[in-house]
Amino acid sequence: MKLELRGITKVFGTFVANDAIDLVVEPGEIHSLLGENGAGKSTLMNVLYGLYRPDGGEILLDDEPVRFSGPGDAMRAGIGMVHQHFMLVPPFTVAENVMLGNEPGTFGFLDLASARRTVRELSARFGFDIDPDAVVEDLPVGAQQRVEIIKALSRQAKVLVLDEPTAVLTPHETDELMGIMRQLRDEGTSIVFITHKLREVKAVADRITVIRRGRIVGTADPSADQTELASLMVGRSVALDLDKAPAAPGEVALEVRGLGVTDADGVVLLDDVDLDVHRGEVLGVAGVQGNGQTELTEALLGLQKGARGSIRLDGAELVGRSTRQILDAGVGFVPEDRTHDALVPDFSVAENLVLDQHHRAPYATGVLLHPEAVRRRATAEVEEFDVRTGSIDDAVSTLSGGNQQKVVMARALGRDLSLFIASQPTRGVDVGSIEFLHRRIVAERDKGTPVIIVSTELDEVIQLSDRIAVMYRGGILGIVPADEDRDVLGLMMAGYTAEAAREAVAAGARTSDTTLADEGDIV
Amino acid sequence: MSAPTEGQAPAVAPGTATQPGDPGTPGAEAAERSAGSVLQSIARSNVLVVVLAFVFAFVVGSVLILVSDVDVRAAAGYFLSRPGDLIGASWTAITEAYAAMFRGAVFDLPGARKVADDIAERGGSGLYLLGPAFLRGIKPLLETLTVATPLIIASVGMAVSFRSGLFNIGGTGQLIVGATAAGYVGFAIDLPVVIHLLVCILAAIVAGGLYGGIAGFLKARFGASEVITTIMLNWIATYALAFALTTSAFTGANKAQPTSPAIAGTARLPLLAGDQYRLHLGLVIALLAVVFLWWLMSRSTLGFRFRAVGSNPRAAEVAGIDVGRSAIGVMVVAGALVGLAGGVHVLGTEQRLTGSIAGSIGFDAITVALLGRSGPVGILLAGVLFAGLSTGGRFMESAQGVPIDLVQVIQALVVLFIAAPPLVRFLVGLGGVDRPRAPRRRTATGAHAAPVLAADAAAVAAAEGPAAPREGAHRAPVEPAADGGAQPPGPPGDPAEPVGPVDSADPADPAGTHSTVDPCGPDAPKGENA
Known part of the structure; x- marks a missing residue:
């Protein structure tokens, strides 16, 4: 189905969120809407989905003007939307979620069997690997997202809008999602892919429309240069490479020995971690999410009550101290989830x-x-x-x-620190701000502060770090120099030791993560 | 609270054991947080909505006056032949009723005129005439202020807990404990003049603070919902006082009556406006309490922590704030203030302990705090307004035969309208649904009648569930709170029921899925790109 937006304008008070936006999405194309946070991408899609009434302009489906007074209308017209925050009922099963709001059945009896069948069919057709009877809250985030996609497809969506779908995914899940997107496109679904991540756009989009401050500022081809796209998006030239001076590490400031955390069920979350961080160096912690990074940073902050082992900062023991005491000792902390943990x-x-x-x-x-x-x-x-x-x-x-995120970073960096710890320092932050925040982190290092950066984005770790520790299943698998081969790091994140990974790479092994990296490599 | 040990979600919420939110279970924690955010939104409900709520409540009240008025009903019987009669009778009934309310609550013009006429007859004029007439006229206003005094102080205590995200329903209990402590010191101990009063007030503050602190401790240490514990503590205090008033230690010589001896003269709050009025120094204490509320919440580190924990306990904890200690602190401060209200009430207005010393102040204070948006000025205005409604209503009943229940209905309607801002906006034809960054629908509630309130507290939590996805559908994530909140609140009066909505958002925590081996672990980032 061909989707056309003509002159869509949406005004909130005096703020023009969308200013006469024209957009054409051809059948069977992945059309990427690229823009910074707050550029008006989501507003535009909410207009399309009938959540907002436009103040001007019209929507055409297959050249027929349509008007939506709510998401119901939009769904019936064949528009499906996967929101950044999933609209699923956590304790319901996949099948129940899929039929929610569109319950098949007669006389008030639910036809769960047909919903199950739909899930199974779609799952098989696109290789989603989703069990219709699984309870949604037990599924990993990537799978929950696929449930959202199934939900849209089960309503015969011909145009699928994905709003920042990769913001919540691990690199591996992102790869999988891109595969799904390509497959959907090949079967004729039009996809609107909203994002601010350049690499993903280049990897998967057929056409790119860049939006800034509510206006379309340009369209581009996926072959366009990344820097060019970034400056189009931000409105000024952006340096994607971080040129930082080599570290001048001083003496060891932070000494972690045998740090362990076990949860109430006896599961070992952090397994005997040993770490040294020197003054004036950035230690990056890489790893797939959920391998103990959260526990490591929280144990350093005294937020893990039952932590074992020893953490010495400038010779003073931190284990057993309260979070307040640790913060007062000059530790600056940026938690990984700003909404939940920081603000x-x-x-x-x-x-x-x-x-x-x-x-x-x-x-x-x-x-x-x-x-x-x-x-x-x-x-x-x-x-x-x-x-x-x-x-x-x-x-x-x-x-x-x-x-x-800038507020959280400013809070942590706004005083003299004896240690700076940042988890996902740039999550959900646009390109322009990433550049700035990265410079601030390096500046802190150059002041002589020991810095720990935890990120699930390998690019970020590689860019910022002087040494990289890879975490796997709660332990540190190895600490390698920052110029280690990407493929080696990728394999280490999958559980290879440094030596084994190097051997495997020498023998020609590659990780799925790097295929993506090569398609549009920032580094 | 169901087994706080069962779901220590390790990866997501470590260290929740000391949180006042349900330890461990992220769902319940979210429910707590959503209840907290309801409180926050109540605290910021629109002034216009409050004013309109009063207008509508009085309009509905007018209808009820008409229905209950004999003349109006008689005139309705021959409406078709003489419609003017009905309209005339209706107008008379409504204006007279509200005039009587005003006369009973603010200024007694007929009374003042009568005094003036009497003096004029005896040849007085000028100030000799106006002075006494004015003093007679403002008698209702001073009575209203007297009634408002404990209400305002108790509301200040409530506001402290509401703005800190704790739904303290324990006003009655804390009030009784404060009144009992102050009263006992007041009649049983002999002390010199000023000191006796100060010791009594101190006793009220300490007793109330300790009593409130129990709920805070239970929350901080064991994760017990303050809604439940404070309600139960109300009953304990009520019956403990009833029992105490059967013992000779409390009744003194007069064992037949379940009342204490009168408070010693040395411990009474001095009258402010002379013998013919009941207004006492408590009013000044109430004003000081209001100033204290402002200072505590916006100028002290303690209030800063209280508010931070109330709004996002997890972020507060990460920033080094001891969440459990904060919960105890909140309840101690709130309880101390409400206890002070009880002390002032017994030392100033009542002057002896009775089993019904608390009356409905404890619950009215909740309503006043909600109406006043938990702010100092709002509480002052709402407190005087509520007191005026009740003194005026009493006069209206005796003068016009309009049942006092009507006032209760009006009070309840005010709260009802405030609880549903969209309804108010709908009634005045203000639309405006889509806004950028559409904030959550402001939901507020409260209730007047005592037993209903407990269930209502839960209904507030419930309201957030269904309400959020409606307007904020495009941005509100599916929260665990929603499924718990969506359950209908229990029947009013059943103290066990509110647990349902508040607590049942307790989906079995998929703790098992948090093991570190799962590369796509469920600790999904909740990143938000607004």
């Missing part, structure tokens, strides 16, 4: 910036808070980190994801 949504930007320091001078004396000091700090940080906010008194929840 208080109702608090202003200013209040969030002092969340971990609010009890200390100059922000407080005893129980007395000093709002002027808090505001002064906020004004300075917002300026320095270029946090785009109306006012430092705005609730942090009104900021875009990238700007929220």
